[in-house]
Every structure is written in structure tokens, then in C-alpha cells.
Amino acid sequence: MTTTVSPARSRTGSKPAGSHLTGTGAMVRLALRRDRVKLTLWLVAITALVPRFYYAAVTAVVPTPEALAEASQMIRVSFMRVLGGPLFGDVTTRSYFLAAYWVEFLLAAAIMNIMLVTRHTRAEEQTGRAELVRAAVVGRHAQLTAALIAALIGNAALAVLTTAATISIGFPFGSALLFGASLAAVGLVFAGVAAVTAQVTEHPRGANGLAGIVLVTVWLLRGAGAMQGQEGGPLFWLSPIGWSQQTRVLAGERWWPLGLSALVAALLVAGAYSLVSRRDLGASLVAPRPGRASAPSWLRSPFTLALRLQQGAIAGWGAAFVAIGFILGAMTGGMEQTNLPIFAADADFGRAWLSLMVFTGSLYTGAFAVLSVIRLRAEEVRGRIAPVLAGPTGRPTWYWSSLLVTALAVVVLPVVYGAALGIGAAVSTGDLGLAGEVVRASLIRAPEVLVLLAVPAALLGLAPRAMNAAWAVLVYSGFIQILGPYMKLPDWLVNTSVLSHLPWHPMGAFAPVATVVLLAIAAVLTILGLYGLRRRDLASG
Template sequence: MTGTGPLLRFLLRRERRSLPWWLLGVTLLVLVQSTQSQSLYGTPEALQRLRDTIGANNAVIAMSGPTDLLVSIGGEIVFEIFAFAVVVVALMNMFLIGRHTRADEESGRAELLRSARVGRHAPLAAALLLALLADVAAGLLVFAVAAGTGLPVAGSALFGAAITAAGLVFAAAAAVAAQVFESTRAVYGTVAALLGAAFALRAAGDVGSGALSWASPIGWGQRTLPFAGDRWWPILLSLAVAVLLGAVAVALLTRRDFGAGLVATRLGRGRASAALRNPYALAWRLQRGSVAGWVAGLLLLGVAYGSIGDSIEQYVRDNPEIAQFLTGGAAEVLNAYLAVTAGMAALLAAAYGVTSVLRARAEETSGRAEVVLATPVSRATWLAGQLGVALPGTALTLVAFGFGEGLAYGMTVSDPSQVPRLVGVALAYVPAVWLIVGVTVLAFGWLPRPAAIVAWAVIAYCAVITLFADSFDLPGWSRQASPFAHTPQVPLDEAADMPLLALTLLAAALTGAGYAGLRRRDVGY
């Protein structure tokens, strides 16, 4: 463990810009949910109406959690937000561990560190300690926000502790995956699959007898029942699993070679097939797994949202206070709900577009792009190959969401025409998503080093404006900077052609400017 302390300080310095954003995201989720729930369901009568409505809706239970929590306003807040907060914290841990273990080995940074007086286990120990500090910080912020908004202190402490314990489980799981696989992408894919399985098991258990929920770290946290019984002992289960997985990661580290994994990467063909002999096919081959994952995720999200569409009107009738948060009020409840869900899907599609474009930067800094550019391939053609995946991929993810939502909603109301209708609704957000992709290309072309910071800052800004502008009562001028503010809220509004055309042309202009920047700078810097 020699050198763990200095390494930890080094990792904290490396994360000083990105980690606070993760913590801010968790804090905002809990803050907004707590204030809104207390304003909507602050009376016993309102809470009872909510309990009667949700108790008969399996789709809402699958999305949120066990109805045992709906005995107090604090429990209702945990019911609404806990699973999503754990998803954010789990992703934070996945990137922290993956970036400072397997990614450092791939880039050669770990080898440079190991040449100093650093023990074999020090990098892994420092990464796990960083994750521990991040999870404790997230738990403390959740506690502070919950208690600060008037919820009982004991339940707030348990709420924060459950978030911390769930995060530690996924940090330890990422540490194990980093020893098993040779690539960072495989580590991220494995942890993401575990997170999806945990969510699915929790959902199936909550809808059923509850037994399957005990196979999920998310379910363990919810079974602590903050504000609805305050059971501390399930946290011990999360901590025990985290310690066990951490010990497994340390044991596996001693059994593998530096830079290798326990599962060797399968060797490719000696010669490329005809389908890989141009930059477009290569970009697709490199990103096809990511595209498939995002498409599947948005499809399932659409199914989840569509499955409760038929009950939204009844839900608002039972809880009329909710109408004030929907554009159009109670008269346009369903269309307002569909517009809100499409907007959220568009944010996720934009996040995929950013990751796809930034993949070009990763190819550049790793030296792989230089190999391609050494052949008769121009910079413009190489970048076009990357965008040949990013732009159609974002549209495809939105189509998948619209198809899933239309299919699920159409089945509940016995109307097959909802499928093409809601696919069209989702496609209305493509120009706004492409505009964010264009901003990312512009940053990549002219400001390659801070391109990721610029792109994710734009995503964060659009998310805050889309989700929290009304809650925070933000001024009108701040909303106009988001491309989603200029997108018609279909199906609540008519799909006007001019705003969509203007967004598309602006996206094309930004992309062209990014091309010009790439032509004028050195590659790899």
C-alpha cells in the first residue's frame, strides 16, 4: 500500500472539476423532489389520495419503489427519488473507479506512477478511497438537503447513509470488473449491466412479492424505509457486500499481469473485411455496442413511460395540484405528460451524442486516429465517419424511445396508431439534439482539451433549464439559451417548421465551424 496517501491526493486533484458536478446533481435531485413533494402532498388527505392512486399502479411502483414508504411525506420523497439518486451515484462510482484503474493502465499513466515508490495495490486502494470519500460526501449532502427542507433528522440520516452504502457496492463492483477485463469500455459495460439488473430486480420485486428486491443493492437501500420505519440493518448488507467485493478485487489484482485482465481480449481477424475498409464502417464498428446500449435503454424508458400514460389523467384528477407543473394545465394533461417525457428522452439522446463525438477525441489522444490518418484519409473524412454514427445514432435513440412509448401506451388504450404518432413526437426534438452535437464538434475542433467540459456543461445547463426552470423560477432570458426552449412541445404544441429548420441550420453551421477548427490545429493535442 506504499504511496496510497499521495496517490489519493493526486486523484482528488484530478477530480476537482468533475466530481463536484456529480455531487451537485444528486443534491439537486433530492432538493427539487423534497420541495415539490412537500408542496403537493403536505397534508394527510393529499398523501392518502396519492397512496390510493399509486397503490393500484404497478408501472409507477416498478419505476419508483415499494409502497411501504408511502406512510409519510418523507417516505414519499424517498419513494419518488431514491432509485434515480442511486443510479446517479452508481454511475459516479463507475467512472471514478474505471478512470483511475483500468483507464490509467490503458493510457500508460499507471505505469508511470508505478515507476515511483508506489506499491502494487496502491492505485486500486487510492481509487476505492476516492470513491468512499465521494459516496460519503453524497450521503452528507442528501442528509443536509433532506433535513434542511424540514424532514425528520433521523430519517434524513438514514436516507443519506443508504445512498452512501449503495454507492459503495457499485464502486467495489467496478473494482472487480477492472481486474477481470482489459478495456475500460468492458468495465463500464459490465457495471452498467449490473446497474440495469439491479434496477430490474428491484422493480420486479416491488411489483411482486418483494423477494427479488432483496437481490438488488437498490432494493436493500429502499428496504431501510427512511421516514417510514427507519430500519438501519439493511445497510449492513450493503456494506458487507461492498467489503467482500473489495477484497475480491484486491485478490484478483495479485493474480493478473499489469495491463492485462483475467479475461483476455479476443484477437481480431488478420485482415479487415470489406465492411471495414472506410472510416465510416470503422467508426460504426467501434461504437456499435454503445449505440445498441443507448437504443435499448431509451426503448425501455419509453415502454416505462408509455405504460402509465393511460393513468396520468386519473392521477392528476386525484391530485389536482400536479396540474400546475404541467404546461397546458389539467385540460391537456396527457399531451403535457408526453411532451415532458419526450423532452427528457431528448436530453438523454443529446448525452449519447456528446459521448459519441468525444469518442473522436479519445481516438485522437490514444494515437489510434493518427494511424488512420496516416492512410489516404483526410481529417474531414475521419471526422465525418465519427459523425456518421453520432448524428444518425441520436435520431435512432429518439425513434426507439418514441416506439417504446407508443407501443406501451397504444397497448393500454388499444390504439396502434400511437406508435407512429409518438415516434413523430420524439423526432421533433432531433434538431435541438443535433445542435448540442454541433456545439460539441465546435469545441472538439477549436478547443480539444476542454471539449468534454464544454459539452457536458451545455448538457447540464439544458437539463437544469428543462427540468428545474419552473421550480427555481429562473428568468426568461436564461431559458432562451437552451435549444429545447425553441423546440415546439409536441404533441402539446403544433410542430412548427421554422424553429426546427433554424435549429438544424445552426447545428450545421456549428458542425462546419468545428471541421474548420480541426483542419487548422495539430492532431493529438
């Protein structure tokens, strides 16, 4: 009697178990389900800001034909083209909206894609989840393919939503569609960039950092190209952001520059597949450097260990603050000559501009603070905190040491930013005293950022699974403070913003009562976080 054994079939369908794409469909569904909240928030936020920025522009910046002409002239002849512009075609409120804000939407689309692809590739490998998934009938390329398909779906949704949003502010359908497609094109390019950087480094932070460096580089190339000519010079064409702007929405529209984005995205994706085939799961193309056989004596305390772990992030943010601060400060000279309604009629427009930029620095520093505390939760989830706490270091010592390093950083970083901002302003205006004035103004706003730091610290102890709610607090505070006056929101609602209690004008004004209250709130929230941390179980890793 003989028995015939038929070949086993893959549980995922008729594809052979050896196919590199086996299980891709299931991985796509999993990625979209896991990202149903994060991706939705990104799409809603970017889409909602289209009519909101347009409304703010037409009501506060260019409410009259005279203001529109002056603002447009400033973009054409000043350093403002580095951040916005160029201004294509006839001067209208909609062309001004594109010149002033288009770059910001393109940057947001790029960041959304970088984080999405890294989250579903390198982050999955580092946590070990990718190894568990690959133990089933899942192909070698399924995970990367699923991440890219999720990015493609996200960008398609972004294009549709932003097309509808721009139609709502009066854009013709074809122009609105081209605007939405321009955002999706940049998103796809940086999905490809993240797919490549995810193969290069061992950690998701490193992959995000490399992709961020690429993003900053192409942004700077676009800015340098914008200064070469009214409609962009040769350097403009070296940037995917520039390609999207060169579609010239509302001014002789053309779709072909988006073909460059599609071509580069395809090349990057092909490169990512080639790289993923050349490395082991969990490994990286750039091998991590082995540490020393013994740690130096200064690393023996929890504080110095926390400083060592955060020094790379602090240095990176500091370098970015220097570059951004100097560029923004260099625009002060042009602002002194303006008469835009966004500032009070009797304001010193140069100092009013610097006050606004100092506030912007608080937002940047708040983002650093939130990321730093979220990193602590990530370290806990990955099981790296348990060995530290198994020794003589207790939870309170670890908690206070880590937060103290971040707290010192959110005091030092505004000083660095303020110094760069002040030096740029001094160079553009010839007023050397601005440097010290801006540094003082930046430092005075530190209590706001300490509250933004304390919010995720409290969540770390009391509700660690809700850590991302700290982003909601930061975004809400910035949104209410910047757009609240233009939306004519009631004072009580504006005062719910963390960033609404220290004065903007005059620059560097000190409010002792508000400062003490903010510091007290930060202290209470931080203590509540420690209370919760001591009472809950650690994540098992």
C-alpha cells in the first residue's frame, strides 16, 4: 500500500511559499489598520490647513489690494523667497497663498511619508515583530511592499482631500487637482527615500534622521534656487519640492514636472528592493560601531547615561536651529520696510517679525521635548529599561535623570536658536544689539516648553498608551495661538492654549505671574508622571 503526499499549499493563497511577495495583501491590510488613526490625523490636519491658511491670509495678511501688492512685492524682491515663492503669474490672493504656504504643505507630505514607511519597515525589524511575521508564510519583500502600498494609498487620499479643499477656496478643478497631485508626488519621492534609509541604519531614528537630512537638503536647494531668479534658477530643478512648485498652479499649468518625481520615486524604490535583498533581517548596510570594552567613569551615573543617549538628537536639533534661525533672522531687514496688516499699525515691524519667529522657536522646541519623552516609552517597550532598573538605579532616578537632560536641552536650544535668529537679524538690519535681545526673548519663553515637556512626562506614568496625545496638545496650542485671533475665538478658549500666556509684544516682555504658574503646572504634571510610573508595571518588551 502506498501513500501519495501532495505539495503543501501556502495558507495565504495559491502563491508558492518561496515567492518574495507572498502575504503582501495581508500586510497591507495590517499596516492600514495599525495606521488608521495616525494616517487619518495626518490627512485631516494637512487638508484642514488649506482653507485655514487661506482664510488667515485673506483676513490678516493681505485683506486689501494694497496689502496684497506689498506682500507680493516682498516675496519677489526679498529673502522671503527662501521660505515661500516663487510667485508665478498674476498677483491674486490665491497666487499669494501658493507663494506663501505651498512649501509648508509639501514638507508636511514628505514628513508624513517618511514616518509611515519607517514605521512599517525598520521599526518593525528593531522591535522583533518583523521576525515573528516572517516566521509565517510571508515573502522577503512583502513588508517593504506593504509599506509602499500603504504610502501610495495615503498619498492618493491626500491628493483627493487637498483637491477638494482647494476647490473650496475657489481654485478651478484642474488647478486644484494639480495642487493635490503635487503634494502626492513629493510624498511618493520621500516614501522612496525612507525605503532606502530604512535599509541603511539599524534604528528607525537613524532612518528618519537620514531621510530628514535629505529633506532639509532639497529644501535648501529649493530655497537657493528661488533666490537665483523670479521663477527659480538652476538649483530649483535639483529639488523634488521645486519640481512640484514648477507645475505652476494657476499660472500656465504643466503636469510634466511631476514625471520627474515619479521617475525618482521609482528609482529609489528599485534601489530599496535591491538593498533589502543584500542584507539579513534586522541587520543594516552600515554596521553599528562596537562600543568600548569598558565605559568611561563619567558614564556611571544615570544622568550622564541619559545625556549620552540624547546627545546626538540634541546636536542634530541644535544644528537645525542654527540654520533655520539664521535664515528667518535674515528676513528682518525686509520686514522693517513692510506695512502688512498682520502686525499692529504702530508696531516696529522688524521686532514684531522677530517676536513671531521667537514664538515659532517655542513650537520647534516643544516638538523636540515631546519626541524626547516618547523615546523613553519606546525604550521601555523594547525592553531596554528593565536591565537598567534591575541594578541599583530606581525608577525615580531614571525618570528624573532623563527628564532633567531634556529640560536642560529645552532651555539651551532656544538660546542657540535665538542667537542664530538674532545674528541673522543683526546682519540684515545692521543693529548689533538685536542678537542679545532675541536670545533673552527666546529664553523667557522656556516655561511654555517645559509644560509641553511635562505633558508627555505625565502620560508616560499615568497613561503610557496615550503618549501620542502630547502631539495633540502641541498642535492644538500652536493652532489656537496663531489662528485664534483671526478666527475671533473667545478669550477663554484662546487661554486653553499652553502657548497663550506669555506676551509676544514687546519682544522679550517678562510676565512673572504667568511664568510662575506655568512652572508650577510643569512641576505638578511631572510629579504626577512619577507617581504613575512607580505604580504601574513596565512593558515587557
